[in-house]
Amino acid sequence: MLQRIVIFAGGALGDWSLGLVRESDTLIGADSGARFLLQNGLAPDVAIGDFDSVSEEEMALIREKSGRTIACDPIDKDYTDTEMAFRLALDMKPSELLLIGALGTRFDHSLANVHLLALADAFGIPAQIIDAHNRIRLISRTCVLERVDHPQVSLLPLSEQVTGITLSGFQYPLNNATLTIGQSIGISNVLLAESGTIRLKEGRLLVIQSRD
CATH class of the missing domain: 3.40.50.10240 (Thiamin pyrophosphokinase, catalytic domain)
Structure with missing residues (x-):
């Protein structure tokens, strides 16, 4: 490999x-x-x-x-x-x-x-x-995110919906949440520590770290 x-x-x-x-x-x-x-x-x-x-x-x-x-x-x-x-x-x-x-x-x-x-x-x-200005990845399982030099973190579903989203280490937490295409509730979150964890149960989720 x-x-x-x-x-x-x-x-x-x-x-x-x-x-x-x-x-x-x-x-x-x-x-x-x-x-x-x-x-x-x-x-x-x-x-x-x-x-x-x-x-x-x-x-x-x-x-x-x-x-x-x-x-x-x-x-x-x-x-x-x-x-x-x-x-x-x-x-x-x-x-x-x-x-x-x-x-x-x-x-x-x-x-x-x-x-x-x-x-x-x-x-x-x-x-x-x-x-x-951006780092974009797609996840369908648990992801540990490092802060790097991109302070904003946005979550957008790529599948029709993403279920069971739980965030730890973020300013705006989510617990077993569902995101559906067309919603903007996942925009512009912030990591509180050097890293944070994103968990989900089903679906494909775009994770976008960005800076102005």
């Missing part, structure tokens, strides 16, 4: 993302995410996508510098570049998966990428989407 895989997709990226990379990480660049890695001195172990967002010169560099390049037709494909990268990463069975550059100006792509967390949950692989 690999220690951790970090995927760089083609959404919002910046210097903040480079500090998330560890030397032991396996790096996957999805489309222009591969270009971003190379521009910042990091060679992707795998570059994957249709590469319609890079020039011919950039594509040649990606092929030269990446450990492996998987290119596909931009029209005749079933998945987005990010989903292709995500599914490839799951097949590699990492201990953890980070998805960076998954959020951006295209809300449809951003929402589809959040839904990818359900795939990782089905495989039992811890996964997070991270950008400059």
Whole structure:
């Protein structure tokens, strides 16, 4: 089992993302995410996508510098570049998966990428989407949450409802509560200590740590 895989997709990226990379990480660049890695001195172990967002010169560099390049037709494909990268990463069975550059100006792509967390949950692989202001994960079982530097914690159901939600270590506690899609009662909670615990009985719950 690999220690951790970090995927760089083609959404919002910046210097903040480079500090998330560890030397032991396996790096996957999805489309222009591969270009971003190379521009910042990091060679992707795998570059994957249709590469319609890079020039011919950039594509040649990606092929030269990446450990492996998987290119596909931009029209005749079933998945987005990010989903292709995500599914490839799951097949590699990492201990953890980070998805960076998954959020951006295209809300449809951003929402589809959040839904990818359900795939990782089905495989039992811890996964997070991270950008400059948010850390997003999906849970279907007990989760211990570290405070890090994102003070707000919001809970939103991804399934129609999530039952048996119990929080410990939070400013606003819940005890065996049910959250249904369309409710905002789970928005902007706060951890009181360095960590808190979220328990649930059934359903899939998005846990979003954020900062302004």
